[in-house]
Amino acid sequence: MTTILPECDIPIPQRRPHIVCHEPGNIILPMCNIQTVPGDMTERGCTFAGCRGVVGGPVKDVIQLVHGPIGCAYYTWGTRRNLSDVKLHRKYCFSTDLTEESVIYGGAKKLLKSIIEAHELFPEAKAVFVYSTCVVGLIGDDTEAICKQAQEKIGIPVVPFHCEGFRGVSQSLGHHIANRTLFEKVVGTKEPETTTPYDMCIIGEFNIDGDAWIVKPLFERMGVRVLSVFTGNASYADLPPMHRAKLNIVQCQRSSTYIAKMIQDKYNIPYINVSLFGMKQTAEALRDVGKFFHLEENADKVIAEELAKYQKNIDYYRKRLEGKKCFIYQGAPRAWHWIEPMRELGIETILTATTFGHKDDYEKIMSKAKPGHICIDNPNALEIEEYLVKLRPDFFIGGLKEKYLTYKLGIPFINGHSYEEGPYAGFEGFVNFARDIDVAVNSPVWKFINKPLEVS
Ligand code: SF4
Numbered sequence: 001m002t003t004i005l006p007e008c009d010i011p012i013p014q015r016r017p018h019i020v021c022h023e024p025g026n027i028i029l030p031m032c033n034i035q036t037v038p039g040d041m042t043e044r045g046c047t048f049a050g051c052r053g054v055v056g057g058p059v060k061d062v063i064q065l066v067h068g069p070i071g072c073a074y075y076t077w078g079t080r081r082n083l084s085d086v087k088l089h090r091k092y093c094f095s096t097d098l099t100e101e102s103v104i105y106g107g108a109k110k111l112l113k114s115i116i117e118a119h120e121l122f123p124e125a126k127a128v129f130v131y132s133t134c135v136v137g138l139i140g141d142d143t144e145a146i147c148k149q150a151q152e153k154i155g156i157p158v159v160p161f162h163c164e165g166f167r168g169v170s171q172s173l174g175h176h177i178a179n180r181t182l183f184e185k186v187v188g189t190k191e192p193e194t195t196t197p198y199d200m201c202i203i204g205e206f207n208i209d210g211d212a213w214i215v216k217p218l219f220e221r222m223g224v225r226v227l228s229v230f231t232g233n234a235s236y237a238d239l240p241p242m243h244r245a246k247l248n249i250v251q252c253q254r255s256s257t258y259i260a261k262m263i264q265d266k267y268n269i270p271y272i273n274v275s276l277f278g279m280k281q282t283a284e285a286l287r288d289v290g291k292f293f294h295l296e297e298n299a300d301k302v303i304a305e306e307l308a309k310y311q312k313n314i315d316y317y318r319k320r321l322e323g324k325k326c327f328i329y330q331g332a333p334r335a336w337h338w339i340e341p342m343r344e345l346g347i348e349t350i351l352t353a354t355t356f357g358h359k360d361d362y363e364k365i366m367s368k369a370k371p372g373h374i375c376i377d378n379p380n381a382l383e384i385e386e387y388l389v390k391l392r393p394d395f396f397i398g399g400l401k402e403k404y405l406t407y408k409l410g411i412p413f414i415n416g417h418s419y420e421e422g423p424y425a426g427f428e429g430f431v432n433f434a435r436d437i438d439v440a441v442n443s444p445v446w447k448f449i450n451k452p453l454e455v456s
Contacts, residue, residue, distance in 0.1 A: 002028055004374070008382035012040055019383070022366060022373040029362040030377040032354075035169045041380040043401050044355055046165030048072060050174025052131045053079060054255050054331075056161060056182070058206050058231045059239070060084035063118045063125045065094040067111050067143060068133025072165070073097075081209045081418040084233045088125060094118050098135055107141050115150040115158060126236040127157040137164030157236070159185050170356035170378070171331075172254065179258035182230075182239060187263065190240035192227065198293050199227045201245045203260050203271070204252030207232025209422030214429045215251075215276050218306070222290060222298040230256060243267045247292050249274045249285065251425075254332040254361060276425045277334075277433075278341025279307065279314060306427035314344060317434035320442060322346030324394035327387070329379065329402065330416050332357040336364040338397065338416070345434055347394075351387055353379045381405065395441050410449045412440035 002023045009015040017031035036042040045053065048068075057064060057080070066073045073095035084090065096114045098107045115128055128150070132143050147158040163177045192199075200219065205212050212232040219226055227245050228238040242248075248260045248271035260271035272292070274285035283303045290299025324347045328335050332354040339349050352365050353376035365375055374391075376383060384402055388409050396406045399417040406413040414420060414436055424433040 002026055003030075006383055006386045008380075008386045012037055015040065015380075015383070018377040020375050022369045022371055022375065024371050027366050029359060029366060030357075030375055032362060032377040033169060033172065033356070033358045036378060041382065042378055043381065043399075044169075044378060045171040045174075046134075047167045047171060047174040047177065048131055048133045048163045048165040050171025050255070050356075051161050051163035051178040052076060052129075052174070054171065054206065055175050055178035055231060056129050056131065057089060058082035058084070059127075059129065059234050059236060060086040060089050061125060061235050062089065062127040062129050063094055063115075063122055064089055065096065065114060065118060065128055065130050066133060067096045067107065067114075067130050067141070068098055068135050070095050070097045072133040080206075081422075082206050082232060083210050083213075084207065086235075088122065092122070103135060103139055106139055107136060108146050111141065111143065111146050112150055115147075116153060119154040119156070125156070127159060128154075130158060130160045131163055132161065133163075134165045137162075137166065157186070157189075172356040172358070175255035176258050179256060179262070183259050183262045186236075186239045187259070188240065188243040188267075190237075192241035192244050195244050196225050197246060198224045198295070199245045199247075200224050200289065200293075201228045201230060201242050201248045202226060203230040203248050203250045204256030205229050205232045205276070205425075206252070208417075209419040209424070211276075211423040211425035211429060214423045214426040215282075218282070218286060218302055218426055219289060221302045222286065222293075223295050224289060224293060230259060243269070245269055247272070247289070249289060251276050252333050254356070254358065275337050275340075277337045278344050278430055279311065279427055280344060281337070281340055282426055282430070283307075310427045310431050313431040314434060317431075317438050318344070318346045320438050321434070324348075324441060325350045325391075327351040327353070327391075327393045327396045327398070328416065329353040329355075329376075329384065329396070329398040331355050332361045333364075334416055336361060336368060339365070339368040341430060341433070344430075345437070347437075350374065350391060350393060351376070353377070353384070385409070395437060410446070412443065412446070414440055 002021045003016050004019045005016040014037045020030045076093045096110050143160040147160040151158040161181050163174050212229050216226050228242050250260045263269050275281035286299045290296045335352040335354045351374040395412040397414045397416040420436040423429040
């Protein structure tokens with residue numbers, strides 16, 4: 001038997017199949033992508049959060065309008081460091097602010113008025129994205145018709161996303177809805193000004209703390225033209241020509257494989273999965289792209305230049321981190337993206353967890369894990385605490401929700417969602433990642449902690 005029921009979960013035995021231990025010859029995957037059991041303090045977000053917060057939100061020059069009560073709009077501002085060179089999507093929060101009156105009489109008029117008003121205030125915006133939240137699904141506003149009417153009035157695209165929070169079991173469905181909406185309503189609506197035989201889109205790269213600014217030039221130096229990044233630092237105008245790429249590469253394979261598959265099915269454009277974290281995985285991605293475009297020599301040249309510049313830093317940090325053990329808890333893909341890069345630093349990941357992983361995410365984790373590795377689907381706060389206390393990793397890569405719990409237990413922490421001092425992708429980014437781990441783990445502050453807090 002390789003499933004585990006931690007002590008904190010004795011009142012909710014349904015958690016047992018979600019927690020597994022890697023056992024060679026008897027690999028089973030955690031149960032996943034199902035509704036959270038009532039009473040389980042899950043850390044999941046809602047469908048709207050996945051649609052707006054992950055995939056649609058990084059598009060930098062559109063009005064990101066939340067059609068719903070003001071509380072949902074929390075997810076529109078400052079929650080994720082999707083950097084851009086235009087600040088509209090991060091600086092301003094747009095909401096129709098639905099109230100009881102709208103629930104009774106409908107929110108259609110308010111939506112139309114809000115789109116027009118936002119466009120008057122920000123005429124530089126290139127489109128309006130309208131995200132429906134729970135209330136809108138319940139009162140049944142015809143957002144498609146209103147957006148069409150608004151589009152005719154203001155003369156720029158108005159795109160409705162039907163991402164009511166109660167749909168699906170986690171934010172994961174929101175990613176899918178955003179992919180499908182952008183594919184159906186935006187991709188293919190305009191041709192690129194020019195095309196080349198080396199056009200490629202980077203899909204599932206959200207420019208967290210500048211990741212896209214590190215990885216995009218690597219491919220450009222090889223001679224590839226990056227037609228679009230979906231959706232980190234993307235302009236609205238970058239999305240319609242995605243159907244003219246010769247190849248798509250997919251970095252976040254949970255949130256964005258959907259659109260790569262839809263483009264492949266409709267336009268016959270192939271895609272390949274890549275991992276742009278760590279020296280080895282990034283080099284492998286460049287080689288795969290080089291092979292596709294017959295630019296192998298160019299890829300090798302870029303890799304050699306990058307290694308000459310940065311490998312010595314990685315060797316330095318490896319000496320300081322060798323033998324350490326870590327936990328990784330991420331939305332999903334970064335949990336498995338980072339297992340191999342940690343090994344490049346001499347670090348073994350002893351526990352991984354994901355908030356909304358699907359079967360393929362757990363297959364990837366298990367294919368990289370070593371015997372005894374614990375894997376948790378959709379952990380609750382008490383499980384995280386119990387495993388931190390029992391296994392005491394040398395550090396924990398998680399998100400902000402776990403940061404202060406980890407510190408209180410006297411364990412170093414790295415923010416893997418928005419990073420400490422990123423970017424973390426690519427060769428140069430991996431040096432930043434290694435440096436941040438070193439700063440966290442080898443900080444003198446830990447010497448002053450005589451006794452970590454006991455947990456009763
Ligand atoms: S669950 Fe519904 S009400 Fe809550 S934030 Fe998400 S969309 Fe808004």
